[in-house]
Amino acid sequence: MDFSPSEHHELLRKSVRDFARSEVLPHAKKWDEEERFPKEIVPKLAELGLLGIRIPEEYGGSGMDVTSYAICVEEIARVDGSLALTVASHNGLGTGHILSFGSEAIKKKYLPKAASGEWLAAWALTEPGSGSDSAGLRTTARRDASSGKWIINGTKMFITQGSVGGFCVVLARTNPDVAKHKGITAFVVEHGTKGFTASKHLEKLGCRSSDTVELTFDEVVVGDEQRVGEVDHGFLDTMQILDRGRISIAAMALGLGYGALDMAVTYAKDRKQFNKPIAEFQAIQWMLADCKTELDASHLLTYRAAWLADQGRPFTKEASMAKLFASEAATRACNKSLQIHGGYGYTREFAVERHLRDVKICEIGEGTSEVQRIVIAKQLLLG
Numbered sequence: 001m002d003f004s005p006s007e008h009h010e011l012l013r014k015s016v017r018d019f020a021r022s023e024v025l026p027h028a029k030k031w032d033e034e035e036r037f038p039k040e041i042v043p044k045l046a047e048l049g050l051l052g053i054r055i056p057e058e059y060g061g062s063g064m065d066v067t068s069y070a071i072c073v074e075e076i077a078r079v080d081g082s083l084a085l086t087v088a089s090h091n092g093l094g095t096g097h098i099l100s101f102g103s104e105a106i107k108k109k110y111l112p113k114a115a116s117g118e119w120l121a122a123w124a125l126t127e128p129g130s131g132s133d134s135a136g137l138r139t140t141a142r143r144d145a146s147s148g149k150w151i152i153n154g155t156k157m158f159i160t161q162g163s164v165g166g167f168c169v170v171l172a173r174t175n176p177d178v179a180k181h182k183g184i185t186a187f188v189v190e191h192g193t194k195g196f197t198a199s200k201h202l203e204k205l206g207c208r209s210s211d212t213v214e215l216t217f218d219e220v221v222v223g224d225e226q227r228v229g230e231v232d233h234g235f236l237d238t239m240q241i242l243d244r245g246r247i248s249i250a251a252m253a254l255g256l257g258y259g260a261l262d263m264a265v266t267y268a269k270d271r272k273q274f275n276k277p278i279a280e281f282q283a284i285q286w287m288l289a290d291c292k293t294e295l296d297a298s299h300l301l302t303y304r305a306a307w308l309a310d311q312g313r314p315f316t317k318e319a320s321m322a323k324l325f326a327s328e329a330a331t332r333a334c335n336k337s338l339q340i341h342g343g344y345g346y347t348r349e350f351a352v353e354r355h356l357r358d359v360k361i362c363e364i365g366e367g368t369s370e371v372q373r374i375v376i377a378k379q380l381l382l383g
């Protein structure tokens with residue numbers, strides 16, 4: 001198994017890193033403070049191919065592999081967790097679902113607009129009453145017998161790009177009479193469709209410039225051509241979408257962790273106490289050593305999962321292991337980096353506090369750490 005990066009991957013990493021440093025880093029603090037989604041960055045993301053990472057060139061995308069997807073998310077997260085979350089969810093969830101399971105007509109209609117940044121994608125699974133138990137969702141889609149159209153009703157919670165996106169892939173119950181995970185179907189709903197509203201903007205601990213909203217579907221009518229995948233197969237498809245998405249959340253954690261570690265190294269060499277740089281104290285060195293070791297282990301887990309996905313081999317367990325370990329390791333790394341910064345780390349003068357606030361979502365979104373442990377154990381016991 002050789003999942004070391006190719007020259008092509010290294011070049012991609014460098015170009016996204018340069019972009020993140022020059023176009024994102026100078027604004028990230030302001031965007032966070034304003035809690036505003038930075039629409040002005042969207043054309044630049046599109047120009048670099050970051051909004052169509054996995055979309056084939058025939059639909060206007062960059063046609064890159066899963067490893068590249070992880071690299072892009074990781075490099076943006078080194079400077080801004082919010083934007084990394086946007087790139088991860090737009091590529092992996094909303095457009096990912098259409099790419100993997102949509103009809104040719106749906107792909108032609110939505111993927112070019114997603115890749116060009118004209119329309120950002122949202123993906124709505126979670127509801128106020130169903131998060132980890134996502135198959136317990138209550139949003140319904142009933143089919144009108146005479147018109148053949150679907151009528152969607154329900155509320156979705158915590159939806160990224162929910163108010164700034166151009167369309168949303170929504171999971172709804174289409175058959176209440178079968179096991180709960182077997183009666184769910186996915187549909188694309190466009191912004192501006194009657195009855196589809198972003199009913200509430202959510203204020204968050206971190207990733208504050210990423211758009212997170214509650215969505216309401218009130219008698220929303222869509223044609224059958226807006227269905228993504230087979231009827232009643234949406235939840236089973238969703239499990240595959242989440243497998244790949246988890247690799248991107250592991251990559252996001254990695255980027256935030258490495259970014260915080262870089263800051264800690266710089267600060268430890270610069271800051272003097274007791275007439276010497278604090279980097280000379282063993283207590284500081286051990287924190288740095290632990291962070292680097294755990295982040296590098298996370299890196300190996302993350303890119304192993306990406307490599308397996310690129311080889312077309314099973315990677316469910318490996319994606320969950322990567323997300324579980326990387327998100328917890330990166331949270332520890334951000335926390336230790338802040339500790340190394342002392343009181344200054346606790347102020348907003350240094351970006352490390354933003355990294356610590358942003359990284360926590362990696363232990364929650366696309367399945368909590370507890371859910372990842374359930375997935376890993378289940379796979380282990382099945383095997």
Ligand SMILES: Cc1cc2nc3c(=O)[nH]c(=O)nc-3n(C[C@H](O)[C@H](O)[C@H](O)COP(=O)(O)OP(=O)(O)OC[C@H]3O[C@@H](n4cnc5c(N)ncnc54)[C@H](O)[C@@H]3O)c2cc1C
Pocket residue numbers: 089123124125126130131132133157158159160161204207212361364365366367368369370371
């Ligand atoms: C910023 C942000 C962005 C998000 N973006 C999206 C998005 O774009 N689309 C979308 O659909 N969703 C999105 N989510 C939702 C996210 O995926 C859920 O928050 C997550 O899956 C957890 O669900 P919950 O919040 O309802 O927590 P709950 O499921 O209520 O969990 C609460 C606690 O109980 C634990 N728990 C639950 N069940 C078990 C169990 N069986 N065993 C052990 N412990 C358990 C959990 O691990 C957690 O610690 C987002 C969330 C946030 C915060």
